[in-house]
Amino acid sequence: HPCIKWTGGGCRRVPVLVFHAEAILTKDSYLRLIGERFHMSYKIVRTDSRLVRSILTAHGFHEVHPNSSDYNLMWTGSHLKPCLLRSLTDVQKVNHFPRSYELTRKDRLYKNVCRMQLAHGFKTFHILPQTFILPTEYQDFCNTYSKDRGPWIVKPVASSRGRGVYLVNNPNQIVVEDNILVSRYISNPLLIDDFKFDVRLYVLVTSYDPLVVYLYEEGLARFATVRYDQASKNIKNQFMHLTNYSVNKKSGDYVSCDDPEVEDYGNKWSMSAMLRYLKQEGRDTAALMTSVEDLIIKTLVSAELSIASACKSFLSHRGSCFELYGFDVLIDDTLKPWLLEVNLSPSLACDAPLDLKIKASMLSDMFTLVGFVCQDPGQRSSRATYHSSESVRRNPYQKLQRTRPLSASDAEVKSSMPLGREKATGRHSSSVLGLTMEEVKVLRRVREENERRGGFIRIFPTPLTWDLYGSFLEHKTSMNYMLATRLFKGSRKVCRGKPKGINSRTVLSSFFFLTSISDFSSTTGTSEPTKLSLKSDTEDEEEEEMDADEDEEVERSVCSISDTQVKNKPKLSDSVKTPCKEKLPKKCDKKTGDGGELKVQARTAFSAYLQHVQLRLMKETGDQIQNPAWAAKENEQMELIVRFLKRAASNLRQSLRLLLPSCHLGLTDRRRILARQLGEFIICYKKETEQMVQKQSKKKQEEEEGVNPKDFQNFIARA
Incomplete structure (x- = not known):
C-alpha cells in the first residue's frame, strides 16, 4: 500500500504511515484506507491549522475532542505541561518539546547564545546582531549607543508576526516596558x-x-x-x-x-x-x-x-x-x-498557491519522517502493533482484532534483556x-x-x-x-577545523555542503537532473587554475566509498579477475609520500581509481544480494557515489547534466544508472586532464618535480 512503510527488523516489523501531499487535492479513498482501518486520530489544541487538518483527514485520521486521551497526534500552538508529557504512550506524538521557549523567546535565545559566546569565543557564535535586554541592560545600551549612533530595532521578547516591532535612532524614543529586546539594525x-x-x-x-x-x-x-x-x-x-x-x-x-x-x-x-x-x-x-x-x-x-x-x-x-x-x-x-x-509554530497559512505547494509537501514529508505507527491509539501498547503488522502484510483491508496491551512489568523485563x-x-x-x-x-x-x-x-x-x-x-x-x-x-574521519589542502577560494571543498544543501534540488521518488549548481560563476573561472591540493580533496571525498566497499562485501565472481596489487617502485613511493606529485599525475591516478569503482558497479549490476545487511551497505555506498557526483560535477569546467537514480529504484537499476553517470564524469574529467597536460607541456621543470613518467604509468597500469 502506498501509505505503508515497514520499519524494524526480523519478526518485529512495524507499519508506519506514509503521507502524500497530493491527497488533499485528490481526496483518494485508497489513501484514507490505512488510517481509517487503524482508527488513527488527532486533536488540535489552542491553534487552528487548516492545512494540518486537511492532510491528516486525507489520510484517514479523524479529529477527536481536545480533552480526549485517545489520539496519535496532538497538534498544539502552545507549550505543554509536564503531566501531559508524562502521560504520552509510545504511539502518541506531540509537535513541541518541553522548554522550547529556550529558542523561541527572544530573550532566552539571546542569553543562550551569549553563554556559548563566553564558552567558545564571540566570533564562533556571532550569529545574532548586537542585542540588549531592557530595562536590565539599559545603561549598557546607552553606553554603546553613545559610541555608535546607528539605528536600532525594538522587539517584544515573546511576540511574532512583527507585532510591537519598531525602529529608533535615539534611546529616548524607546518605551521601556516589562521586557523588550533592542538589537542593532x-x-x-x-x-x-x-x-x-x-x-x-x-x-x-x-x-x-x-x-x-x-x-x-x-x-x-x-x-x-x-x-x-x-x-x-x-x-x-x-x-x-x-x-x-x-x-x-x-x-x-x-x-x-x-x-x-x-x-x-x-x-x-x-x-x-x-x-x-x-x-x-x-x-x-x-x-x-x-x-x-x-x-x-x-x-x-x-x-x-x-x-x-x-x-x-x-x-x-x-x-x-x-x-x-x-x-x-x-x-x-x-x-x-x-x-x-x-x-x-511557524505559520502554515496558505494565502497563495506557492504557500500550498511548499507547505503541503513539507508537512507531508515531516509526518512521514516522524513516523506514525499504524495503530489504534486505544490499544495502549506497541505489542499490538507487532501482531497486527502480520495481518496488514497479508491483507490491509482485513479488520484487526484487539490484543492484550503490554503490561509495565513486561516492558521492564524486555528493556533489561x-x-x-x-x-x-x-x-x-x-x-x-x-x-x-x-x-x-x-x-x-x-x-x-x-x-x-x-x-x-x-x-x-x-x-x-x-x-x-x-x-x-x-x-x-x-x-x-x-x-x-x-x-x-567506516566513513573517513574528518579532522577538526579547516581540512588541509583546501584552497581558501573554494570554501565548499569540504563535505559540509555535500551532505546537505547539495540535495536541495532532488525530489523524492523521481529521477531528474540536479537543478542548482553548487558553485558561483566566479568559482567556475577560478577552477581553471585549480591547485593540486583541491584535487586531492576531491580524491579524499570518495575515499569513504572504497572504505565501505572493501569491507563485508560478497566475493567477486570468477568472470571478473581482480588484478594483484603491485607495490609502488621505491623511488615512486618516496616521491608520492613526500607529496611531490604533479596535479596531472594526481588526476590520472584518481581517474584510474574511479574506473575501478565504475567497473565494480557494472559487475555488481548482475548480482542479486540476498543478505539484507549487505543490501543496506549497498544503499549507503551508492548514496556516497551520488553525493560525490553532485559535488564533483560542479567543479568541472564543462557542464555535466546529472540524471541521478531515485532511491525508490531497485539496487540493480540504481547501479546501472550510477555506473553510466560515473562513466560520463570520468570522460569529462579526463578531457580536462588532457587540457592541463597540453598547457604544461612547455614547462619541463615541472616534469622534473614529479614522478618519473615511465614509472608512474607502469604503476597506474597495475594499480
Whole structure:
C-alpha cells in the first residue's frame, strides 16, 4: 500500500504511515484506507491549522475532542505541561518539546547564545546582531549607543508576526516596558531589485538526546513592499524595513502571485528561486547556504542542554516529541546570514498557491519522517502493533482484532534483556554489537527516519558537522557519541577545523555542503537532473587554475566509498579477475609520500581509481544480494557515489547534466544508472586532464618535480 512503510527488523516489523501531499487535492479513498482501518486520530489544541487538518483527514485520521486521551497526534500552538508529557504512550506524538521557549523567546535565545559566546569565543557564535535586554541592560545600551549612533530595532521578547516591532535612532524614543529586546539594525541588507527581504527556513528536530536536526529543501523569501532607503527620514516606514508577511500584506503595494509554478514573482518567492537569482548575479550561493546551516546548528546547540534535560525529566518515550521551527534569517550585502528569530509554530497559512505547494509537501514529508505507527491509539501498547503488522502484510483491508496491551512489568523485563539474548536479524545486526537495547532503538530510529526523509536533509549529525559542532554539545550523555560513531562507521574521519589542502577560494571543498544543501534540488521518488549548481560563476573561472591540493580533496571525498566497499562485501565472481596489487617502485613511493606529485599525475591516478569503482558497479549490476545487511551497505555506498557526483560535477569546467537514480529504484537499476553517470564524469574529467597536460607541456621543470613518467604509468597500469 502506498501509505505503508515497514520499519524494524526480523519478526518485529512495524507499519508506519506514509503521507502524500497530493491527497488533499485528490481526496483518494485508497489513501484514507490505512488510517481509517487503524482508527488513527488527532486533536488540535489552542491553534487552528487548516492545512494540518486537511492532510491528516486525507489520510484517514479523524479529529477527536481536545480533552480526549485517545489520539496519535496532538497538534498544539502552545507549550505543554509536564503531566501531559508524562502521560504520552509510545504511539502518541506531540509537535513541541518541553522548554522550547529556550529558542523561541527572544530573550532566552539571546542569553543562550551569549553563554556559548563566553564558552567558545564571540566570533564562533556571532550569529545574532548586537542585542540588549531592557530595562536590565539599559545603561549598557546607552553606553554603546553613545559610541555608535546607528539605528536600532525594538522587539517584544515573546511576540511574532512583527507585532510591537519598531525602529529608533535615539534611546529616548524607546518605551521601556516589562521586557523588550533592542538589537542593532542591519543597515546593509542584501537587496533584490532594491527591496529588502528575509528567508523563512523550516527546521525539524526529532530528538535532543541525541540531537538530530533536519532542514527542509525549500523555504520562502519574503520581501518588503517599499524600496529600501537608508535615510533616517524613512525610519518609521515599516513596509520598507520589516519583511514580515503579516505586516506587508496590509500594504497597498503588496503583490501576490496566483500561479504556483511561478516562484520568483511578487512579494513572496521560493527560496530556490531566490538562490537562482543570486547565482545569476554572480553571488556564491553555496557558501551562503553553508553559512545558513552553520547558523541553524549553532542556534540549536545553544539550547540543547536545557531542552534535552527537560526531555529526560518529563518524557516516558524518546520518540514522543518532534518540533518544526521557523527560522527567520536576514542576509547582509556581504552574504553573512543573521538570525532574526526562531518561531515556535511557524505559520502554515496558505494565502497563495506557492504557500500550498511548499507547505503541503513539507508537512507531508515531516509526518512521514516522524513516523506514525499504524495503530489504534486505544490499544495502549506497541505489542499490538507487532501482531497486527502480520495481518496488514497479508491483507490491509482485513479488520484487526484487539490484543492484550503490554503490561509495565513486561516492558521492564524486555528493556533489561541483554542484547545477546535477542535475535540479531535485519539490516542493523552488524552494527549493534556492544550497544544497550535503548541505544539500538535510537540508532534504528534515526536510520529509519533518514530513509523516510523526503525533502528534508539531515544536517546534524553528519560526518563533518559532528566533527565541527560535536564538542559544543553540553548535555553530556553517551547517545550523541554513540549515534555519530555508529551512523558513520567506516566513513573517513574528518579532522577538526579547516581540512588541509583546501584552497581558501573554494570554501565548499569540504563535505559540509555535500551532505546537505547539495540535495536541495532532488525530489523524492523521481529521477531528474540536479537543478542548482553548487558553485558561483566566479568559482567556475577560478577552477581553471585549480591547485593540486583541491584535487586531492576531491580524491579524499570518495575515499569513504572504497572504505565501505572493501569491507563485508560478497566475493567477486570468477568472470571478473581482480588484478594483484603491485607495490609502488621505491623511488615512486618516496616521491608520492613526500607529496611531490604533479596535479596531472594526481588526476590520472584518481581517474584510474574511479574506473575501478565504475567497473565494480557494472559487475555488481548482475548480482542479486540476498543478505539484507549487505543490501543496506549497498544503499549507503551508492548514496556516497551520488553525493560525490553532485559535488564533483560542479567543479568541472564543462557542464555535466546529472540524471541521478531515485532511491525508490531497485539496487540493480540504481547501479546501472550510477555506473553510466560515473562513466560520463570520468570522460569529462579526463578531457580536462588532457587540457592541463597540453598547457604544461612547455614547462619541463615541472616534469622534473614529479614522478618519473615511465614509472608512474607502469604503476597506474597495475594499480
